[in-house]
Amino acid sequence: RSLLHKQLAGERIIVVSNREPYIHLKKEDRIEVNRPASGLVTAVEPVMRACSGTWIAHGSGSADRETVDRHDRVAVPPDHPEYRLRRIWLTTEEENGYYYGFANEGLWPLCHIAHVRPIFRTSDWQSYVAINQRFADAVVREADSDDPVVLVQDYHFALLPGMVRAALPKATIITFWHIPWPNPESFGICPWREELLRGMLGSTILGFHTPFHCKNFLETVDRYLETRIEHESSTISRRGNLTLVESYPISIQWPPAWEKNLPSVEQCRSEVRAALGLPVHHRIGIGVDRQDYTKGILERFRAVEKMLELHPELVGNFTLIQIAAPTRSALEDYQTFEAQVRNLAIRINQRFSRGNWQPICLKVEHHEPEQVNRYYRAADVCVVTSLHDGMNLVAKEFVAAREDERGVLVLSQFTGAAHELHESLIVNPYHIEQTADAIHRALTMPEEEQRERMHSMRMLVRDFNVYRWAGRMLLDAARIRQREKLAARIG
Ligand code: G6P
DSSP states (O other): OHHHHHHHTTOOEEEEESSOSSEEEEETTEEEEEOOOOHHHHHHHHHHHHHOEEEEEEOOSOOOHHHHGGGSEEEESTTSOOEEEEEEOOOHHHIIIIIIIIIIIIIHHHHSOSSOOOOOOHHHHHHHHHHHHHHHHHHHHHOSSSSOEEEEESGGGSSHHHHHHHHOTTOEEEEEOOSOOOOHHHHTTSTTHHHHHHHHTTOSEEEESSHHHHHHHHHHHHHHSOOEEETTTTEEEETTEEEEEEEOOOOOOSSOGGGGGSOOHHHHHHHHHHHTTOOTTOEEEEEEEESOTTSOHHHHHHHHHHHHHHOGGGTTTEEEEEEEEOOSTTSHHHHHHHHHHHHHHHHHHHHHOBTTBOSEEEEOSOOOHHHHHHHHHHOSEEEEOOSSBSOOHHHHHHHHHOTTOOOEEEEETTBGGGGTOTTSEEEOTTOHHHHHHHHHHHHTOOHHHHHHHHHHHHHHHHHTOHHHHHHHHHHHHHHHHHHHHHHHHHO
8 A cells, every 4th residue: 555655646546447336226215335246346446545536437336326316426435435436327328338238248258268259239339439438538527637647447448548648648547458358360350449459559558467468469459550569668659659568467455354344264164054054064165256158157067066976975065155246137148148057056956956955055146245255264165267357356355365274266277367376276167077176176185285275375465465456557657657757858
């Protein structure tokens, strides 16, 4: 936190994201405040608390607009305000075009290798352009100088950096792409590829989770735009604007904010088991995801099925608790996926159930972070089987929750996290037997080995926490700002 303050030297930042960090919902005669399931929010919220400033977001989850209208500029967090949340409201038509359409039916499957075909509609694109412009205008209005520091988040706003640059040429624009960046062939199918790339190159810094994503981006620009690329410094210059393309692996807050409110690991273990009617020594696996087709939930269930087939002694003695937060449910691909997940859980449960016990406990509902952390603490193994994932913060959250240095992480090789958490059991989620074997190995791992692995993963997450992520970007930005000022003076 103190590093961030030094970097900013009293400057307030402006964050732009689609997802809002708090959702105000009307429940009978009172307003309930929820935290949405989003890796982006998990990471950026503590940074914003540390820096203060304004967070501009789409008032999407705050459903009852009539009631929350007076919440379009609120100080948050509600119990202890540290920054301002400025909401932008969209009509249903705008939301369908920009968010559901172009961002989530187009860019999301374009950037993730999950073999879901992207859909590109001209009307969605037009809406995406218009909404990017509306958010860019809001940034310009919120700026209290001609060179603000703006942090642009994710694939919803690829055009916004260019738009802000046009209005505020001296702005420092840091754009972070929270999802993978595909190779040039894959990206090239997008009918508006050049426009998207030009928009992103309005940024001062363009951040990705891994060096692979940076490399893919540089190759994509090289293929489709006229620019000068300096590979040594990882910069792209286009029409007098210089963009640094760099990897900044995202992380979580350390120490985690919820830590002091949570019961001990022992208590969480017994409470979670008691609530499910399970005996104290029952083995528990935990999966926590948005219900998204990129998360490999079906592959995970099949791995559990395979494990029970191969190790009948676990029948009746192991349960996978799967928290699946409903997400983007208006889209057909998500509805289909939700039904597939439900049906597979039913089939596997019917196959193995004994008395009251079933191997998969599927909870399709929103859980607040404190509840999720109780499950992390109660589990013997956490299973992350994404088919493709920028980072995956569930892996890091599980590690942070285990102050007892027990519990094992099974982690997909196709996540950014697998490049950092080497002491997890790394799997290819498409290989069902291998994943089944890893879960079994986790459940039979000697305590000493669990402790060694968990200890070194905890040290990594502690040292490379989210303040370090933001701090590195701001430090790079500060250097560039200084250099530019100097050049302007000399020039
Ligand atoms: C991913 C994206 C975020 C998004 C989150 C939740 O982590 O990178 O931008 O906020 O999923 O998805 P949603 O569509 O509900 O915001």
